[in-house]
Amino acid sequence: MTEPLRFAAIGLDHRHIYHMVGELLAEGAVCAGFCPETSDPRVLEGFRERFPDLAPVERERLFDDPSVNIVLSAAIPRDRPGIATRAMRAGKDVMVDKPGATTLDQVEAIGKVAAETGRIFSICFSERFIVRACEAATRLVEAGEIGRVVQTVGLGPHRLNRPIRPGWFFEHAAHGGILVDIASHQIDQFLFFTGAEDATIVSSAVANHNLPDVPDFEDYGEILLRSKDASGFIRVDWFTPDGLDAWGDGRLFLLGTEGYIELRKYIDIAGRKGADHLFLSNGKGTGHIDASGEPLTYFRRFLDDVRERTATAMPEGHALTVTRLAIQAQAAASTVG
Numbered sequence: 001m002t003e004p005l006r007f008a009a010i011g012l013d014h015r016h017i018y019h020m021v022g023e024l025l026a027e028g029a030v031c032a033g034f035c036p037e038t039s040d041p042r043v044l045e046g047f048r049e050r051f052p053d054l055a056p057v058e059r060e061r062l063f064d065d066p067s068v069n070i071v072l073s074a075a076i077p078r079d080r081p082g083i084a085t086r087a088m089r090a091g092k093d094v095m096v097d098k099p100g101a102t103t104l105d106q107v108e109a110i111g112k113v114a115a116e117t118g119r120i121f122s123i124c125f126s127e128r129f130i131v132r133a134c135e136a137a138t139r140l141v142e143a144g145e146i147g148r149v150v151q152t153v154g155l156g157p158h159r160l161n162r163p164i165r166p167g168w169f170f171e172h173a174a175h176g177g178i179l180v181d182i183a184s185h186q187i188d189q190f191l192f193f194t195g196a197e198d199a200t201i202v203s204s205a206v207a208n209h210n211l212p213d214v215p216d217f218e219d220y221g222e223i224l225l226r227s228k229d230a231s232g233f234i235r236v237d238w239f240t241p242d243g244l245d246a247w248g249d250g251r252l253f254l255l256g257t258e259g260y261i262e263l264r265k266y267i268d269i270a271g272r273k274g275a276d277h278l279f280l281s282n283g284k285g286t287g288h289i290d291a292s293g294e295p296l297t298y299f300r301r302f303l304d305d306v307r308e309r310t311a312t313a314m315p316e317g318h319a320l321t322v323t324r325l326a327i328q329a330q331a332a333a334s335t336v337g
Contacts, residue, residue, distance in 0.1 A: 011075025033057030102176030129298035136291035146256030154186030196227035207336035
C-alpha cells in the first residue's frame with residue numbers, strides 16, 4: 001500500500017486555502033500542520049472551524065520537515081513567490097492560490113528555482129479546478145462536441161464585501177492589480193480550452209469607477225488576447241450586487257467551429273437553482289446539462305504528479321505563462337475614466 005503524501009499549509013491570508021486543504025484531505029493526503037501566521041484573523045478562525053484536528057506548527061519547522069512532500073499557500077500574493085521558492089529549495093512541491101506572483105522578476109525567480117530543483121510549481125485556479133461545470137466542458141471539448149475552440153469570453157465578477165477585506169486587499173503592490181489578481185483565472189481558461197501554449201496581449205484596460213477614496217484600487221478590468229489560432233475577451237470586476245445569491249455570476253463562453261458552450265458557474269440568474277450549469281449547442285441540438293455531479297480531478301492528478309513526477313494536472317510552465325501574461329496585461333493597461 002502506498003504511503004499517503006503529506007502536506008503543510010503556509011500562508012493563511014485568503015479563504016481559498018480552505019478548498020486547497022479540504023480537497024487534498026479528501027483525496028487521502030495527510031496534513032502535517034499549518035502555520036498560523038496570518039494578516040486576517042478571520043481566515044485563521046475559519047480555518048480552525050473547518051479543520052479542528054489540524055495542528056499549528058511553526059513555519060520553519062514545516063519547511064524543514066523531511067516528511068512533508070507538498071506546501072500549500074494562500075499568502076498575500078506578493079509573498080507567495082518567496083514561500084514557493086523556499087519550499088522548493090527544501091525539496092517540496094508547491095501549490096499556491098492565484099496569482100502566483102505579482103512581478104515579472106518573481107516569475108523569473110520561481111521558474112529558475114523550479115528548474116534547478118525539479119520541483120512542481122502549480123497554481124490552483126479555482127475558477128476552473130473547483131468548478132464542476134468546467135470539468136464537464138473539458139470532457140465535451142475533448143470529445144469534439146463543439147469542434148476546435150477558436151474564441152473564449154470569460155467573465156469574472158466578484159462581490160467586494162469591503163467591510164471584511166484586510167488592508168492589503170486595497171494595496172496595489174500587495175496583489176498586483178485587478179488583472180493580475182482576478183483575470184489570471186480567465187487567461188488560464190483561454191489557454192487551456194483553446195490548447196494554446198502562449199498568447200499575446202492585444203489590449204487591456206482598468207478602472208476605478210466606485211472607490212474614489214482608494215485611488216490605487218481597481219474595480220474593473222478587461223483584456224483582449226490572441227494566440228496563433230484563437231482569440232479571447234476577459235472582463236473582471238468588483239460589482240456583484242448584494243442581492244445576487246452568489247458571490248459572482250461567473251460565466252465562460254467557448255466558441256467552437258461546430259458549436260458552442262456556455263457555463264453559468266455559480267448561479268443561473270433567475271433560472272435553474274444551484275450552480276454548475278452548462279449549455280451546449282451543436283449539430284445534434286441544444287440543451288442544458290446539470291454538471292453539479294461532475295467529479296473534480298485537479299487535486300487527484302496533482303497528487304499523482306507528485307508521486308510519479310509527471311505533469312497531468314497542469315502542463316509544465318503553464319502556471320508561470322498565465323502569471324506572466326496577467327502581469328503584462330496589467331502593465332500595459334490603459335485607465336478608463
